Each structure stands twice: as C-alpha cells, then as structure tokens.
Amino acid sequence: MAGNTVRILDGNTFVVSEDTGDIEATPSEPTGLFSIDTRFLSRWVLTINGERLNSLSYDDLQYFEARFFLVPGLATHYIDAKLSVIRERAVGGSFRETLTILNHDEKAVDLEIRMEAGSDFADLFQVKDEILNKKGEIYSDAERDRLRLGYRRGNFKRETVISATVPARYDREGFAWNVHLEPNEQWDTAIEVQTVAIGPGGRDLRMGLRAHGTERLVLQRDLEEWMTRAPKVNSEHPELASTYRRSLIDLAALRFSPLSLGGQTLPAAGLPWFMTMFGRDSILTCLQVLPFAPALSETTLRILGGLQGTRFDDFRDEDPGRILHEMRYGETAAFEEQPHSPYYGSVDATPLFVVLLDEYEKWSGDVALVEELEQECRAALKWIDDYADLVGNGYIWYERRNTDTGLENQCWKDSWDSISYADGKLPPFPRATCEVQGYAYDAKMRAARLAREFWNDPAYADRLEREAATLKERFNRDWWVADGEYYALGLDPDGRQCDVLSSNIGHLLWSGIVDEERAAKIAEHLVGPRLFSGWGVRTLAEGEVRYNPIGYHNGTIWPFDNSFIAWGLRRYGFADEAATIANGILDAARYFDGRLPEAFGGYHRELTKFPVEYPTACSPQAWSTGAPLLLIRTMLGLEPHEGHLSVDPRLPVGMGRIEVLDIPGRWGKVDAFARGRLDLHSLAA
Template identity: 35%
Template sequence: MLVEAISEPGGAVATEVIDPRTTYRLQPLLHDLVSTVLAPTTALGGPDGQIRPAGVQGLFHADSRALSQVKLEVDGREPEAVGYAPDGPGGARFVSLLRWLGDRRPDPTLRIDRIRRVTPGGMSEQVEIASTASTAVHATVTLELSCDFAPIEVVKSGGDTVPAPAENTGPGELSWESDRIRVTVTGEDCKAEPGDTARLRWQVTLPPGGRIVLRWNAVIDDPEAVVVAPAHAVEWSRPRVVSADHRLTRLLEQSLDDLRSLRLAEASAPGDTFLGAGVPWYLTLFGRDSIWAARMLLPLGTELAASTLRVLARRQGTRVDRESGEAPGKIMHELRRHEFALEGHDLRLPAAYYGTIDATPLWISLLHDAWRWGLPEEEVAALLPNLEAALGWLGEHFDSGSGFVEYMDTSAHGLANQGWKDSGDAVRFRDGHQAEPPIALVEVQGYAYQAARDGAALLEAFGRPGAARWRDHADTLAERFRAHFWVDGPQGRFPALALDRDKRPVDALTSNIGHLLGTGLLSDEESAVVAALLASPAMADGFGLRTMSSQEGGFSPLSYHCGSIWAHDTAIVIAGLARAGFGAQAGALAEGLLAAGESFDYRLPELFAGDARGAVGRPVPYPAACRPQAWSAAAAVAIVHAAVGLHPDVPAGRVLLRPLAGTPLGEVSVRGLRVAGEEVDIEVDRDGTVSVTGLSAGISIEIVGNG
C-alpha cells in the first residue's frame, strides 16, 4: 500500500491512500486553522490570515464553500506572519511583516494588519499597511481569489473540486455564479482580473512614515440555504464573573463570544433561534447538540431553550420512514439543504434526518427544565401536544422486546450508532471488539427515565392525563436497568456501556455512565460508585474526563469516542456530580477543562486527545475537531453553574443552592444569571458559604452542602 500526502504552507490537504484494490481520501485536518464565524458564514484559514486552496480552508456559507482561496501577496511574495488574535464574534486581526521592503536594518519597517470581519452572508477585510521607513515605498498588492462552490460533505471527505471562473462585473468587482449561489467580491480603488484564479490588484505608494488602507468585501447570495442569521438580538444574558481562578473568567468570555457567533435560525422561521452544532462540519440544526447547548445555557435565561424547542417541534416526526428514521413523535437529528453523502463512504443521510435515539427524551427534559427555570406557562402549554407525541414515541420503545430504548439503522446507509457517540466503532466491549445492533445505550436509559418523570410532572401540572402511566414506566425501566446493566469489572461493579443485539452487557467502562448522575435512575449508593469510577486515574488523569477508560481494550487517546476527551461530556458529568453532592470530583474535572481551555486559547474544541497529563503536559489536539463548537462553548456556562449550584423550581416557588466548596475554583461571584426573567447575583466563598440576591418575592431558598 502506498500513501501520498500533498501539503502546502499553512494547511493540510486530504491524504490519498492508494491500494491496488481501492482508492479513498481522508478527512482534511483543521486543528491549526483559524476560524472566524458569524453564522451561517465562516472563514477558515491559516494563522497568517491566508486562505489557501487546500483542505478545508475557505469562506463557507451554510453548507457550501463560497471562496476556496483568499491569498494576499505584495510584489508576488507572501507577507511573513508574526501573530493573530480574535476580535469578538466574527472578527480577527492578523499581523505580518514585509521585511524585503523599506530600510535595511534589523527592525522591520513595513507592517501589515489584516483586519477580517465575517458577517452573515459575507466577509470584508481592511488591509492596513504602515511604514516607518525613511524613504518612500512602492509596491503591488494582489489578492488571489478562487471559488469552487464545494458542498461541505465533499470538503469533509477530501473530494476533488474544480474552480469556477470569475467574471469581471464592474469596476473592481468579480463574481462567480452556480445554479444556486452567487458570490461577488468588490475592492476599493483596485483593478479586477477575472479567471479561474482571479485577482484584485492595487498599486500603492507609502511616503516615509506613511500608512495606507486597502478594503475589499465579499457578498454571498444563497436563497436556497435552509439556515440564516436570527432576526433579533442575542437571547441570553452575559453574566459578569469574578473568580479566584482567572481561567474561568477568560474561558467564559471567549465561550460567550463563540456562542453568539453560532446562533442560527431556519430560513422559514427566522424569529426562533437555535445554536448550530459546530464549525465547519455541523453549522446547522442538530437535535441533540442544539438541545444540550440550550440546556446548559438555562442559567442565562429560558429564551434560547424555548426557541430551540419550537424549532424542533415544528419538525417533529409524523410518519414512519425507514430511509430517514422518522417516526411519529420523534425529534430530528440533522438538517441540510440536500442529501449528505460522503465520497468513498457508505454514509448517505437525507436532508432531514432522524437517526438519533436520544434527542426525543432530551427534548422532553429541556421543556421540563425550562419550565422549572421560569419559562412562561403559556409557552410551555403551547408545546404540550408535542410533549405528548414525544412521550408516545418513547412509550413505543419502552414496549419493545428488550424493555429498553434501543436503536438500529434501518436504511443501511445511515448512522450505525445513534447516541451522542455516533462513530461506527464507538460501542466496544472491554476486550475491544465492537457490539452488534440493535444497541441499548446506558445513558439513553437514564435520559428515558428522566424524560418519563419530567413528562409526568408537566402533564400533572397542566391538568393533562397520563402522569401515573409515565411514572410507572420510569419505575419499570429502573427495575430492568438494575437487573441487566450492572456488571463486574476490575474496579468492582459498574453500569455497562450498552446492551448488544443478544442483550449482553457491553462491559467497557466509559464516560457514558456519568450521564446517569442527576437523572434519578441511580440510588445514592449507586451514584457514589459511579462518581468514584469517574474520578479514577483511568478515566480522569487527563484534561477532563476520558470517553473510555485507559484500561479498556478499545482505548486510544486520539480516537473519536474511545479515549478522547469531549468538553461537553465532561461538563455534563461535572453538573451531575455537583448536583449529586460529589463536589471534589466535580471540581477536579472542572480544573482539567480550565487547563485545557488555557492551552486552546480559551476556545475549547469539540474534543481533544485523552493522554495523561504526566505524559504530554498539555492537551494534544484532535486534528479534525470542530472549533468553535456549541456544546463545548456552553461547557463554560455549565462550570459556572456547577460552581454556584443554583437549581430553581419556579412553579413550586423555591430554589435549591448547592455550591461547590473547597474546589480549585475558589471564590466565585456571578452577576447576571436569570431566574424567571429576573437578574440574579450569587457569591460563593472559598468555604462554600453562599449569598444570593435578585430572586422574586415569594421564592424560598434551601442551601445544601456539597462535599
């Protein structure tokens, strides 16, 4: 077998693996690229500011690439990069030098600041060239531009693309057009040169100590995009956090910027916002991801949760379709403008795909949690028919032969695994071999138990029938779970990852069991067992929680789901540990994420390698991870929430406070959380003493210690 790798400065190209029997391409890497985002538009390029015709670099809109090259040159040479910095949502600044121009001395005398601004449907740059030279400088500045209109799935699979020719459509203006998208680039005071590789050209003269500013912008017209920018301002508060650990404040600030940049709406309903899953592969509606991100942001207000619930309710399943996985009452997984098919792979997903086993119970619990945080009753009531439909879907799965909620791809070209660990090799036994479907995942049983009880609470509160039925279902599920999921392992008894097609426990120790904490499925004693296992070195001696124990046969620190660390997964477990009273374990995992955030310039990626801290010193990037990514950014809010331990039940008129005490976070002050629309401030001392102001009159407070 031969392996050919083609690379260019600043970006990797897909690797081609050549075999006498088959040829396929690998997903391009992006860990060393800079993303500038204001959804649904993203610029991905090198840290030097260049966007080269390589790999996944480009200017993307929705799920298509609008420009595949944006390369700046001066006198035919690329500037020498010295640094870059993010500049808020949609902004970045890149600094370079022109050392071959100006005075011949050690210090550079020509500097370029390339200030990039991405907006929904476009991008602009301001190129500032400043001279401290003692003589005038004359130069030719060019911007090389290419466009291939490549769909994101072609880019993701490393497929071949063909540049489209540009036309000169006006002074300083170039345009590219496909059957559905038009891209127009305009430069100020420049010459436009069309072609497959088009150019904008400026002739510049800088007097001694002079400065000049060049400007250009791109506009994308894409009327068939299914996602657009929301029609109104950001839905959530921006809390002000002061912490003894300054990493928490910096992580939250960057994360809130990233969350703002990932806001999306459907083209058909721009008034309802949701969070796109991640850049670049998943900048669209994803049921599970959008739900979890909205759930983590509930301490900042209920508006995002409400709109996410409505968006998904409008697309709730109404029929049985084996190709898409749709079923009555089911919440969808993924939305695209057309079929999503990876070149060289069997995967082929319809534009509206329902292949998820957990989005439906998570939708139910998001509605319940938003109600508890103070979502107005009329908004909850409007979604009760969808709640009943979702419970109906859940009930059919409860009544399946196994007695558990399970999945199996019925299309033969959909996702083989349909939980949050949805890679094809994610469900493995302790010895490393893969489980065969249908699969009943451990965390999904926890979600289903919680959804049944949450649904019962909502039905009862709003005078709808069926509450007793769903509590009985939950009780039955709990009994079955204890009888079938608990297995013996090297560290004692623990819940298995899943049950396979033969109803055998898949006996690997994984992070999935941490999602059971807080669902109510575990007893106090069982929660203590799970907490101890999650805090063991095999799971937690990296920068967060490993997806799989390092002692398992399938473990690999750079696998997608079998040993890597996911920020959102760790944050969910932190929240569960804190809520269950395991403050020390929650604090240790939180410190790991803060250390990872510092290493990644406070923009947590989708995932990173699960190496031990003692082995690597800093987290190793997963090279194809999304960044920014919604639920990774939301993890910062989850850490703040766990630190203050605010758990409201607005309909019942009470709030539970269970702050973390004695953790590496130290003292924490948070101003600007929201409960029932009111701004709430909380302060937690190092010893866990807590004070809260701003709660509405009539809400009682109960304070509980946290170990």
C-alpha cells in the same frame, strides 16, 4: 487543522485562513470562506509586485473580526521593510476586508496590488471527506465593477460577488490596482464579498441573513448586549472568570440562524465541520447554559419542535415524533447525496427535547411554551414507546435504515467503534446504549410533571410515572455488570451486555435512573484511576481492550461529558466527587486560553503535565463552550426549586470565593456566593 490558522465566525458564516490572511484550500486543509455548508472562497491570496507577504503578527480582535500585519518578503530574508500591509476583516451576513498599504520609504513607490480569488464551491461534506466531486458548472465572470464567481447545477446555484470601494481591474482569476505612493503616504480600500445562494423558486436563501448587517459596530453592539444580559462571574480562582467570559463570547459566536426562520438563533454545534443545527448538541448546550443564556432554550425548543418528524422515511431515518439530528443546506443534501435535509438519525435528541422543555420551564416559568409544545412532547414520548423499541423489550434501540450514508451509531458516541464488548468485538445491530435509557426515564418523569401541572391530564401523568418506575426497575436488573459493579455501556439484540466501563454511567446519575444503593459505586468508578485522568473522566476506562487515550470516543476526555457527569454526581449527593471533576476540567481550560476543545487526550495528568488536544477537535464547540457554565452551576448547587433559586455550594479545595450576579429566572434576578476551603497543603508549601 495545521497550526497558525486564524478563524473568525458569526453563526452562519466563517473564515479559516493562514496567519497572513491568505486562503489556499487543499484537500487536507479546510481553509476558506464558508456559509450554509458551502465554501464560497477557496483562494484569496494577496501579492504586491508579484510577491507574497510575510506575517509579523495577527490579532483575533473579536470572534467576528481579525487583523493581520504583514510585510513583503519571506521571514528568513527580512530586512527593514519599506512597506507595511494591514488586512482587517470581519464576517457577518457577508465578508468584508479592508486593505491598508503604508509607504515608509523616503522615495515614492509604484505598486501592483493584486488579490487572486477563486472558489471551488465545495460542499462542507466534500471538504470533510477530502473528496471534491463537482457535478455542475463552475464559472467566473469579470465585470466592469466586480468579479462574479459561480456554480450552477440544475436549480442549485451559489455565487461569490466581489467588489471594492477603489475601482479595480477585474479578470477571471482576481483583481488588481496600480498604486503610486509618495513617501509616508497611505492607500486603502474596502473589499466586499457577498455570497448568494439561490434555492427553489429562484429566491436567495441568504437575504434574511444580510438584514443583520456586516458593519463592525452592529456586530460589536450585539456582542456587548449579549454580554450585558449574562450574569457576571467574579472569582478568586485566577482563570475561572476569564474562562467564563471566553465561553460567553464563543457561545455568542456559535449562535446560528436557521434559514427562513426570521433571525432566531440557537447554538450551532462547532467550527469548522458543524456550523449548523444539531438536535442533540443544541439541546445539551441549552441545558448547560440555562442559568446564563436562557433565551437560547426557547428558540431551540420551538425550532426543533417545528421540524419534528411526521412520517416514515428510511432515507432520513425519520419517524413520527422523532427530533432531528442534523440539518444541512449544501449541494449534497439538496441532491439527496446525503440525507441531512434534515436527518433524524439520533436516538437521544427526542427524549432530551422533553427534558429541556421541563428544565426550561422550571427556570423561566414560561408556561405558554409548555402549552404550545404539548403535542410535540406527546409525539416525542410516543416515539419512545412505539418506534424506538426495535427489539420489543422496553428500551430505546437504534439501527440505521439508510445503510449508505446514515450513521451507524446514533448515540452521542457516534464513531464506528465506540460501542464494544469487553473483548473488543463490536456488537450487532440494533444496539441500545445505557445513557439513552436514562434520558427516557428522565423524560417520562419530567413529562408527568408537565402533564399534571400544565396539560390538565393527571391520568397521563400517572401512566408516565408508572412506566418510568418500571423502566428503572428493569434497567437496574438488565444493565448491571455484577462482577464490575457498574452499568454496561450497551446491550446487543440478544440482551448480551457490552460490559465495558465507560463515562456513560455518569449520565445515568444525571438522569436519576440509578438505584440509590448503587450510586456510591458509580461515583467511585467515575473518580477512580481507570476513568479519571486527573484532568477529567475518560470516555472509556483505561485497561479496556479498545482503550486509547487519543481514540475519539475510546479514551479521550470530553469537557461536555464531564460537565453532565459532575451534575449527576451532585444530584446523588456526591459533591466532593463533582468538585474533583470540575476542578480538573477548569484546570485544563487554562492550557487552552479558556476555550475548551471538543476533546483532549486521556493521558494521566502526572504523565503529560498538560492536556493533550485531540488532533481534529472542533474549536470552538458549543457543548464544550457550555461545559464551564454547567460546572459553575454544579459547584454552586444552583437549582430552581418551587419558583425560587436554591444555592448549595460545594467548591473544590483552593477554589476561593466565587460570586455569580444577576442570575435570571422566574424569580427575577438573584445573586449567588460561595467560598471554597483553603488548600492547606499549598499554604504549607
């Protein structure tokens, strides 16, 4: 994305524009009005008397609205303007823009105000891949009181319907007004852009979304209620409270309502490419934010359970019991040019589903949901044992069955070159990665608790615990890289280790699969110079053949990854190491105005003095938004324990006092307080 782009969003709908408010989509610029994986506006250009406008400033007022202050002419030729132009826009179920023109001249003016409007109705996959190959018919109809842009391909139909409160002249390329303004007179109009998505049976898929309204007051009230329900964080650390607030607001923006599911929301993965349901991303985000926004977990579990795999489908990489990876609603999914309807090609979402259910119950005491999802949990565990073990040695493996459009790497590091041997070569398929084995271990241990306490099946609980113990013993034998004293990133089908040092070993601490006598060495690696940059833990250690500080999964720093690593370090008693990681990530957040991106460069902190953003990182992104919240939990040592909330704080040096008020859970609402040690070096200086 280029600089000076403005993004506003509200779950299912988002707009990316220039800093003038104009939209001129190109193959390399994913600007436009997007909803349900379709670009509904690819051109939206305002002119006055045929002249483009120059931006004086713009304000991102809230995540769902923005305001642009403009004048005619180019910035390089600016002379005291006689006109001011204000564009205010908001997104909700649709897109609304208010246009205001003010005449500052001492004489009257006559203006032609024109908005050029058009849509290529590109599928988001086509925009992402920079390949626009439309197989249907694009049309444009200028009616008396509106402009209708449309696309049809069989029974797949998308329309953009544009109207205004002040009557306009509509043509196929846009609409215009002829306006006479006296001195100091003001003119304004509101432009409404409705999006229509016709599915099978002729029903508009977006009707349920419109029920939420597009009025600013409705959206503002929803945000205020969201913020009021969340715990309050106060801190002497200058940026912690503002980073927390930014995270809560972004999390509100990323709430996604799956179509036809009654307005329930779960976290979408991120803007601009992943504003949809993702199994892994939604689950991990829910785990991060449980102490602060627990309701997201209930919805996520129920929706993912309802869409759990039920059959063998090679095109979608579906198996019985498997939790979906990604759900899409665009043209390429509708015509099976992509398998995302839904697509099941991830190996971690299924054990993580069980992990989230157990963690949610510990916090909420929601026994009813545990009982409701018993069969889904059993099916997920059966998938681990019966369908995920492609080699027959008790581990979870992956190999795509859809070789055309399925994902090659189905772990969270899903880029093509993320799994390698120490010599840099890529292993054959099927592959297994270490962190997923930890998730499987954790899922079985947690499901044993659920079976014993809620499902009245102690024999099943005993069996799961035996299987988990066997997995742990076998894992610590097969995955340990003796000459480096860490766990391999992966195994190939012959059992050969992908013997690189990676951040994945931190997830093993979180899951509990690491033998106690090896934990100290893992902690040492995680905060050692090869993995820890000063800002955070790199995805791949410096010195590995494929290490690249701006390689997507081969050396960058992912805030979400670091938050779970810190949580794992706390689990094994390495509080100072966890605090070191938390401090680095929270320090980085202030360079991004509190909004941590998907990833940033793995350069040494001493080299860059500031974190270098990865060029195509999603922002906001759900599990980066959740990272500060999990780090706050980790620093304060917040853990549900026998129906109560235990607090065991270990803050970084110099963090100062932190208080988290009204933490919700089965205990009602409680407060937690902590004070960090003084930075004596800083005081002396």
